[in-house]
Amino acid sequence: MAKAIHMMVRVLDERRSVDFYDRAFGLKIADRFDFEDFTLVYLRNPENDFEVELTVNKGRQEPYRHGDGYGHVAFAVDDLDAEHGRFKEQGLKPADIKEFHREGALMARFFFVPDPDGYKIEVLQRHGRYR
Secondary structure: OEEEEEEEEOOOOOOHHHHHHHHHOOOOEEEEEEOOEEEOOOOEEEEEEEEEEEEOOOOOOOHHHOOOOOEEEEEEEHHHHHHHHHHHOOOOOOOOOOOEOOOEEEEEEEEEEEEOOOOOOEEEEOOOOEE
């Protein structure tokens, strides 16, 4: 059974966004990962382990328009390869499986699949922080 684990939005100002989600929903920083071109900030509260992922693209100056600010919703699965095969068999057009490595270790293994309206949905192998 798939489990929803996070949703992502792109933001211009990390501090302003973290403050808003804290004040509005009591979400605190659970993890923060800085990469060369972007930063990922994961927010959650004690009520739930579903998170809001803020993506801060470095160097971005102009505000996001509705439509390009949406990132994705994500689901974690036990067997990514089996799910990828099942999606293909059903004609759901999953993208290829990708991997993120950080400090020499596997951080995430995942693929994206578009819904009928073109919104991206991320499917991740349950591993590390992605449970």
